[in-house]
Amino acid sequence: MAFIFCCTWLIAGAAAQDGRWISPGPTLSHAQLVDQDDKARSMDDLLRDRPVLVNFFFTGCQAVCPTQTAQLALLQAEISKCRALTGSQPLLISVSLDPYGDTPASIRAYAERFGLVLGDKGNWLMLSGTHEQLSAVWRVFDQENGDPSQHASLFWIGHPASKRWTRADVTTEPSILLKLLTEANE
Template structure:
C-alpha cells in the first residue's frame, strides 16, 4: 500500500470537491468546446510573477498553453483551479508533444494580483518553470475576460469569474474552451492534441 502524503490527500480532496461543484453556480456562458474559427486575443501588456512586463501574445507563443483566470485573494473556487493546474502540470510532464506545454494563470484583480501575490500563488501549488502567473492592467481585464469567454455578458463582481480553462495553440490562437471546472484528463487530452 502506498503511503499518502498530506499534499496527496489535499489534492484528492480538492479534486473531489471540484467535481462536486455545480457547474451552474459558476457558469458564465454557453461557449465551450472547440473554438471555430479560432480567436486571437487583443495583445495587451501583462506583469508576471517576477515583475517583468511582457505581452500576452508573447507568452502564448511559448508553446501550447492552458489558461485560467484567477485572483490571488480568492478563497472559494480559485484554490480548486490551482489544484487542477497542479494536476495538469504533473500529468503533462510526461507528455511527448511537438511544442512545449505551458500553463498560465491570469490574475483579474489588478490591484491585488501584484507580483509577490502571483509568486505566492505559484508556490502554493508547486508550480514548475512552465507555469506562469500574470496580472492584467485595470483597463484590460473586462476585454480579455470577454474575449476568453466568447461572451459580452460577464458578472460585475470579480468573485463570480469563470472557472473555465482556455487552450491555445503554438500560434497563440484560442482553440478550445472547457466547461467550468473541467476534469484534469479533459484538459490534458486537448493539450495533447494541440501539441501534435
C-alpha cells in the same frame, strides 16, 4: 507531433470530452502584462506558437480558484512526465481578475501556498497588470468586466496558430485536459 505520440499512454483511457472546437476562437489581445516575477510579458508572444491553457483567478478567492489551481498543478505534473520528449510544451497561463490585490508578490505568495512551479521552467505563468491591461484580456475570453465574484470556472484550451479553441470545466480530469491540449496542436 512527437509530443502527442509520447503522451498517448497518459491519456489512453481518458473519457471523451464534449469539447467542441471553436474556430477561429478568441481574437487575441496585444496586452502587456507582468508575471509573478514582475517580468513584462506580451500576450502576443505567449499565445503565438504552442498549445495553451488560459484560466482566470485571483489570490483572494476562496471558492473556485483553489480548485482550478489544484487541477492545474496536477496537469503540470502530467505534462512534466513528457518533458524529456520532443515537441512544443503546453503553456499554462493564469490571468488575474484583481489588478489591485494581485501584485507579483501576492501571486508568488499564493503560488508558494500551493507549492507551484511557475515561470518558464514550469511552463506556467500567473499574470497581472493594470485594470486597463487586464480588461483587454478579460474581454477576449468572455470574462465580462473582470468582476472576481462573477468569474467563469472554465479553462480555455487551444493552439492559437491553428485558431482552434475549446473550453473545459475546472473539474475536468488533468488527463483529459492534456488530451485537449495535444488535440489543439493537431
